Amino acid sequence: MAQIAKKTKRYPSDLTDEEWYQIAPxxxxxxxxxxxxxxxxxREVINAVRYLVRSGCGWRMLPIHFGPWQTVYxxxxxxxxxxxxxxxxxxTLMLDRERAGREASPTAGVIDSQSVKASxxxxxxxxxxxxxxxxxxxxxxxxxxxxxxxxxxxxxxxxDSAGAQAVLDxxxxxxxxxxxxxxxxxxxxxxxMDKAAYLDFVIDIIRRSDDQKGFHALPRRWVVERTFGxxxxxxxxxxxxxxxxxxxxxRRHGRQPATKNRSSMNxxxxxxKFQSQRSFANFSSTxxxx
Numbered sequence: 052m053a054q055i056a057k058k059t060k061r062y063p064s065d066l067t068d069e070e071w072y073q074i075a076p077x078x079x080x081x082x083x084x085x086x087x088x089x090x091x092x093x094r095e096v097i098n099a100v101r102y103l104v105r106s107g108c109g110w111r112m113l114p115i116h117f118g119p120w121q122t123v124y125x126x127x128x129x130x131x132x133x134x135x136x137x138x139x140x141x142x143t144l145m146l147d148r149e150r151a152g153r154e155a156s157p158t159a160g161v162i163d164s165q166s167v168k169a170s171x172x173x174x175x176x177x178x179x180x181x182x183x184x185x186x187x188x189x190x191x192x193x194x195x196x197x198x199x200x201x202x203x204x205x206x207x208x209x210x211d212s213a214g215a216q217a218v219l220d221x222x223x224x225x226x227x228x229x230x231x232x233x234x235x236x237x238x239x240x241x242x243x244m245d246k247a248a249y250l251d252f253v254i255d256i257i258r259r260s261d262d263q264k265g266f267h268a269l270p271r272r273w274v275v276e277r278t279f280g281x282x283x284x285x286x287x288x289x290x291x292x293x294x295x296x297x298x299x300x301x302r303r304h305g306r307q308p309a310t311k312n313r314s315s316m317n318x319x320x321x322x323x324k325f326q327s328q329r330s331f332a333n334f335s336s337t338x339x340x341x
Contacts, residue, residue, distance in 0.1 A: 061098075061116075062098070062102055062105075063105070064098070064101040064102045064104075064105040064106075065098045065101070065102070066094060066097060066098055066101070071094055071097075073142075073143065073146070074097075074139050074142075074143075075093075075094075077135060077138060077139060077142070078093045078135075079093075079129075079130075079133070079135075091118070091122055091126055092118070093126070095117055095118060095123075096117075096118075096122075096123055096126045096127065096130075098117065099113055099117035099118070099120075099123040100123065100127055102114070102117070103287065104285050104286075104287040104288065105285050105286065105287075106286060106287075107285075107286025107287050107289070110123070110124050140199070141225070144194075144198050144199075144200075147198065148194070148196075148198070151196070153196075154228075156226060156227075156228045156229075157194040157195070157198075157200065157226060157228065157229055158228050158229055158230055158231065159194070159195050159229065159230070159231040159232070159233070160192045160193060160194050160195065160200055160222070160226075160229050160231075160232050160233070161192065161193050161194075161195065161232065161233045161234070161271050161272065161274050161275040162190070162191070162192045162215055162218060162232055162233070162234045162238065162275070163190075163191065163211075163234070163235065163272070163275040163276070163279075164188050164189060164190045164191070164211045164214060164215075164237075165188065165189045165191070165279045166179040166182045166184040166186060166187070166188045166189075166207045167184070167186050167187060167188075167189065167288075167289070167290050167291055168184055168185065168186040168290045168291065169185070169186035169187050169207075169290065169291035170290055170291070171291070174187075174291065175187070175206055176206050176207060176291070177205075177206030177207045177208030177209065178207060178208050179207035179208065180208075182207075184207055185207065186207050186290070186291055187204060187205065187206055187207055187291045188204070188205050188206065188207045188209060188214060189202060189203075189204060189279075190202070190203040190204075190205065190211070190214035190215055190217070190218050191203075191218070191275065191278065191279075192218050192221075192222055192232070193274060193275050193278045195271070195274060196274065197274045197275070197277050197278045197281070198278075199278060200222060200225075200226055200229070201218050201221040201222050201225065201226075202218075203215075203217040203218045203221065210237070210240075211237040211238055212237065212238050212240035212242065212243040213243075215234075215238055215243055216242075216243060216246055219243075219246060219247060219250055219252060220250070222252075223250045223251075223252075229252075230251065230252065230253060231252070231253050231255065232247070232252055232253070232254045232255070233254075233255050233257055233271040233272065234254055234255070234256055234257070234272075235256070235257060235258070235259075235272060236256060236258050236259075238254060238256065239256045255271075257269055257270060257271055257272050
């Protein structure tokens with residue numbers, strides 16, 4: 052235990068004992084097939100992925116004490132394929148809500164979008180004329196405390212209302228108790244409202260006052276803006292460095308804002324994602340890790 056306690060303080064992104072005990076039962080169990088026993092330490096794999104996303108480094112630049120980067124990358128791909136990071140994200144989100152004295156499943160949420168630059172050659176991207184950004188757009192939904200519920204990644208030229216339609220579909224399947232959503236004026240579109248009514252959602256549009264100048268925290272809407280701030284603290288999520296849209300999911304990258312503080316489990320899995328949302332990648336233009 053002394054060795055584990057020491058390791059948790061090695062980097063700020065490393066899992067604490069409490070966090071690891073919460074997710075350890077979700078890790079794959081050793082198979083019964085013959086062959087060489089598995090030597091990978093899943094705690095070190097998760098720590099390595101979190102370090103990579105927090106620092107923004109490449110796979111080949113991971114510190115050697117995490118083990119060979121090829122091993123870490125291989126297990127990352129395997130765990131993401133099993134949607135493990137999405138599972139971690141959803142479980143810790145519900146645990147954190149219960150810890151805060153709320154029901155495990157939310158009944159209301161806030162939707163918004165954020166455009167980020169995409170620097171990878173040949174990447175799927177578009178031009179957001181409003182923000183003047185060439186890149187991608189994250190359409191997200193959060194609960195009323197800012198925990199990430201759903202992500203839809205599109206080129207930046209997709210409108211907010213069009214990208215939100217996939218978010219509504221995902222919420223209805225994954226969080227069936229959500230009924231009420233808050234949004235800004237960009238979501239007040241007939242097609243989106245019709246789909247929301249069909250899926251039994253009520254979308255409440257919160258508008259800015261025409262005579263309002265400067266920054267003002269609007270009711271409900273400021274919550275989702277804070278979530279975007281949480282995401283961009285993790286350098287790998289500041290811009291889209293991947294050719295494939297799915298690899299930029301924050302739930303995929305071990306940093307889903309599922310909880311509001313460190314002791315409550317700082318997983319989100321991009322993408323990523325635990326994204327989710329699964330979980331955690333940086334690729335060159337050839338699609339290979341670097």
